[in-house]
Amino acid sequence: MIDLKNMTIDELEKFFLDIGETKYRAKQVFRWIYRGITNFDDMTDIKKDLRQKLKNMAFISNLQIAKKVVSSEDGTAKYLFLLDDENIVEGVAIKYSFGNTSCISTQVGCNMRCSFCASGIGGKVRNLKASEMVDEVLIMNKDYGKISNIVLMGSGEPFDNYDEVMKFIKIVNNPFGMGIGVRHITISTCGIVPKIYKFADEGLGVNLSISLHAPTDDLRSQLMPINKVYPIKDLIDACRYYIDKTHRRITFEYSLIKSVNDSYDMSLKLSNLLKGLLCHVNLIPVNYVSEIGYEKADNEKIMAFKNVLERSGITCTVRRELGSDIDAACGQLRRKYLAGRVK
Numbered sequence: 001m002i003d004l005k006n007m008t009i010d011e012l013e014k015f016f017l018d019i020g021e022t023k024y025r026a027k028q029v030f031r032w033i034y035r036g037i038t039n040f041d042d043m044t045d046i047k048k049d050l051r052q053k054l055k056n057m058a059f060i061s062n063l064q065i066a067k068k069v070v071s072s073e074d075g076t077a078k079y080l081f082l083l084d085d086e087n088i089v090e091g092v093a094i095k096y097s098f099g100n101t102s103c104i105s106t107q108v109g110c111n112m113r114c115s116f117c118a119s120g121i122g123g124k125v126r127n128l129k130a131s132e133m134v135d136e137v138l139i140m141n142k143d144y145g146k147i148s149n150i151v152l153m154g155s156g157e158p159f160d161n162y163d164e165v166m167k168f169i170k171i172v173n174n175p176f177g178m179g180i181g182v183r184h185i186t187i188s189t190c191g192i193v194p195k196i197y198k199f200a201d202e203g204l205g206v207n208l209s210i211s212l213h214a215p216t217d218d219l220r221s222q223l224m225p226i227n228k229v230y231p232i233k234d235l236i237d238a239c240r241y242y243i244d245k246t247h248r249r250i251t252f253e254y255s256l257i258k259s260v261n262d263s264y265d266m267s268l269k270l271s272n273l274l275k276g277l278l279c280h281v282n283l284i285p286v287n288y289v290s291e292i293g294y295e296k297a298d299n300e301k302i303m304a305f306k307n308v309l310e311r312s313g314i315t316c317t318v319r320r321e322l323g324s325d326i327d328a329a330c331g332q333l334r335r336k337y338l339a340g341r342v343k
Contacts, residue, residue: 002058005033006131008170009177019057021050027176029054034177036142038062063135065143074320077144081136083108087125090154091136099148104136106165107156112190114211114224116255116286116294119155128156130167137172137180150180153188153209159195169206182206188253193230196238200245208242209251209282210235214261215269223261236273243278250279255286256305262297267308274314281309281316 004012012026025046032043038060040051066082077093092103108125110117133152141147150172152158158165169185172178186207189196199208212235214220220227227235239250252274256262274281283306285296297305302318309316 003061003129003131004029004054004058005061005134006129006167008167009174019053025050030174030176033060034138036138061131061135063132063139065139068143077140079136079140079143081132081139083132089128089132089136091140092154093140093144093147095145096149100140100145101149101151102137102140102144102147103151103154104133105154105156106133106152106158106161110156111160112157112224112226114190114213114226116213116223116257124156124160127161127164130164130171133164133168134171137178141178147178148180149184149186151186151188151209153186157190157192158187159189159192159199162195162198166202166204169204186251190224190226191230191235191238192226193234193238196235196242200238200242203246205246205248207251208248209253210239212252212270213255215266215273219261219266223257232273236277239277239279248278250277252279252281253284254281255284256297256302257286258295258297258301260294262301262305264304264308267305271309271312271314274309275312279314281314282319283316284319 002015004015007015009026009030012030013023016025016029017023028046029043037043040046040054040060043051046054061084064082065079066088067080068077070077075095079091079093081089081091083089087108089105089108091105094101094103105128107127109123110119111124113120113123137147137150152165165187169182172180173182173185182205186209187199188209188211190211196208211224212220213223214227215232217227217231220232242248243250254261254270270281283302285302286294287296306316306318
């Protein structure tokens with residue numbers, strides 16, 4: 001059986017031509033899928049014999065909500081989605097003044113093992129299919145309210161699931177589907193350098209965010225093992241290529257960890273590293289994870305760090321802490337849920 005939700009519009013057109021139908025049927029079915037329809041009998045503008053034909057050879061996948069918690073502080077909602085193979089994956093819906101943002105996962109677990117992130121505890125189970133990523137957004141769009149922005153910053157490393165992520169972008173961007181503009185989609189990577197070059201050459205116009213978190217190789221390798229494979233110089237060279245190729249600004253994410261990477265010296269080194277790049281820095285008070293024990297930097301240190309960057313001409317913001325009362329950080333709620341399920 002073929003999952004039609006896992007197809008781009010071009011793949012769906014080919015599918016209909018291959019079964020002896022006109023490719024126009026692809027647009028009809030595509031529209032129905034992104035209205036939330038999963039039953040072929042509900043596709044009323046498709047002839048009855050074709051509906052039966054589709055039931056015999058295809059299906060439209062549909063994730064289920066295993067758990068949902070909503071922050072009483074800011075309305076952020078954390079979802080646990082149940083996959084067909086009984087795995088669990090997370091998604092977060094966030095209200096902003098510019099619209100609702102959906103933060104989705106791209107993998108079950110993660111192999112990058114960043115020391116401050118709960119997603120990597122236990123490693124990667126598997127990649128998500130494009131249809132599963134699409135469903136994360138569709139469910140939040142229906143349950144939480146219209147989603148206008150998507151960030152691929154949940155569990156998993158998007159560039160470790162490159163092909164399915166690219167397919168996902170084409171699906172949600174299509175005007176016959178969700179029609180979410182590429183400028184409203186952001187991919188966050190820990191720094192898989194060859195994929196940054198490849199992504200730059202795609203010409204998609206999607207926003208790129210780099211998880212940096214340290215300005216020196218010694219410290220970044222301690223925090224992020226990927227740095228041992230792709231050190232900072234190689235990463236920055238790839239970022240320069242991306243900027244030159246796309247003329248788009250890169251956002252660097254920097255989680256501020258108390259007494260680890262929040263010093264005045266670190267802020268100077270980060271300023272020197274990024275000086276002259278078309279970039280923005282997003283300072284993130286690190287989320288507390290009980291298994292890890294890192295604490296967020298003091299507010300005074302955060303503002304001092306920000307001031308150093310701004311004096312160097314680097315635009316900078318401090319991310320608001322959202323959903324702190326519901327374990328909204330990557331991987332936390334999933335681990336608690338799984339721990340309870342095996343008891």
